[in-house]
Amino acid sequence: MESARRRLRSRVEAEAYVASVCFKHGPPRLTGVELEWIVHHAEDPRRPIDAHRFTAALGPYAPRTLNKESPQLPLPAGSPLTLEPGGQVEISALPKPSLAELFDAVTTDLGFLSELLADAGFVLGDRATDQHRPPRRLLDTPRYAAMEQVFEPIGPHGLTMMCATAGLQVCLDVGEPATLAARWAAVSALGPVLVAAFANSPNLRGRPTGWASARMRAVLGTDPPRSAPSKIVEDPAADWARRVLDTPVLCVRGDGDRWVTPDGMSFADWLAGARAEPPTTDDLDYHLTTMFPPVRPHGYFEVRYLDAQRGDSWVTPVALLAALLSTPGTVxxxxxxxxxxxxxWLPAARHGLADRALAAAAATVLDLGARALPGLGLGRDLTEAIVADLDRLPRRSTS
Known part of the structure; x- marks a missing residue:
């Protein structure tokens, strides 16, 4: 516990710590996913979610952010169930050594969650933005109150991101030191192409937005120091460490229901004495959780740029990403x-594959992925189904 809360005294020490915990080297072995869905009342999708009815629906699986007394049981295949601020449900599947195991676990837990909600009159949305309701915070926690307080003066995107969007996150191992920079560059450069290819959020609050991915538009506009894409550089660990320390601290945790939100104080400022007590490694770990770039180094690469997908079609972008990073040659x-x-990033979010440059890159990427998919061990039928889905992507409408 002492080492977990070690006081930090210098920027050099803090940057070294960030690089070590965010870029953990090793052979690529595991893949994980986090799937979010916006929840609606089946009889009226415009109706706000009531916290008491939602708590009853989730029963012993309800997260403690919703019900402090909940046992917070994992779903049957082991996935924890969490909630985003607006009540979006999230399955955080435990990482698996094979995609087949991962897909089986998520399919089991998703089926169970869908039935659990259906029994109480709720349905999972099929878009990555709330098409029916304005953003409204369901969860009243110190963290989410601080986020809203910080984001609101910047513009409307922060509250939209928090309460009216749903993403598909893919977690991939960093890889060996010799391949780290290339894997980071590949997963980052893929971002605009895959945002365009899998855009699934053209509407918001019942109206067309003019964006193929209104979700990504909201993310990019939330708070650029913490939500903008990272640079593609030769030493991503050092660059990320500098960025983290230069980003304003979103909140300083305390014992009460409302936490301090220092105005403009970066973590580097805190190290330099902006507060009486110097920060600890625990404070820095928490600061890292308040960074929301499209790709977040988190000991692994947390790919956050994909829109939530319809039904079980989330399988396609997950398999595609794994295939595209499966060999050095493909990378x-x-x-x-x-x-x-x-x-x-912005043309991808606005125009999707109507952007000619992105469409050309996507054609190459989808072909690369289709050729690499047979090596993932998914079986013939599933591999062929994913390849067929990839073939349909350029023609898929976001209307």
Missing amino acids: DAVLDACLPVGDR
């Missing part, structure tokens, strides 16, 4: 295709 081919468009 190199991804870089050739995607680096020229690796900064087109």
Whole structure:
């Protein structure tokens, strides 16, 4: 416990700590996913979610952010169930050494969760933004109150991101030191291409937004120092460590229901004496959880740029990402295709694959993925189904 709460005294020490905990080297072995869905009343999707009825629906699986007395049981295949601030449900599947095991576990837990909610009159949404209701916070926790307080003066995107969006997150191992920079560059440069290919949030509050991915538009506009894409550089660990320390501290935790939100104080400022007590490694660990870039180093690469998908079609982008990073040769081919468009985040969010440069890169990427998929051990039928889904992507409408 002492080492977990060690006082930090210098920027050099803090940067070294960030690099060590966020970029953990090792052979790529595990893949995980976190799937979010917006929840609606089946009889009226415009109706706000009532916390008491939602708590009753989730029963012993309810997170303690919703019900402090809940035993918070995992779902049958072991996935923890969590909630986002607006009441979006999230399955955080435990990482698995094979995609087949991962898909089986998530399919089991998703089926169980869907039935649990259906029995209480709720349904899972099929889009990555709330198409019917304005953003409203369901969970009243110190963390989410602080986030809303910080994001609100910046604009409307923060509350939208918190309460009216749902994402599909893929967790991939960092890899060995010799391949780290290339894997980081590939997963980052893929971002605009895959945002465009899997955009699934054209509407918000019952109206068309003019964006293929209104969710990604909200994320990028939430709080740029903490939500903008990271740079593609040769030493991503050092660059990330500098960024983390230069980002304003969202909140300083305390014992009460409302935490301090220091105005403009970066973590580096805190180290330099902006507060009476110097920060600890525990404070820095928490600060890391308040960073929301499209790819977040978290001991592994947490890919956060994908919209939630319809039904079970989440399988396709997860398998595609795993295939595209499966061999050094495929990673190199991804870089050739995607680096020229690796900064087109806003065009991807606005136009999807109607952007010609992104469409051209996507055609190459989808072909690369289709050729690499048979090596993932998913079985013939599932592999063929995913390849067929990839073939349909360029023609898929977001209307």
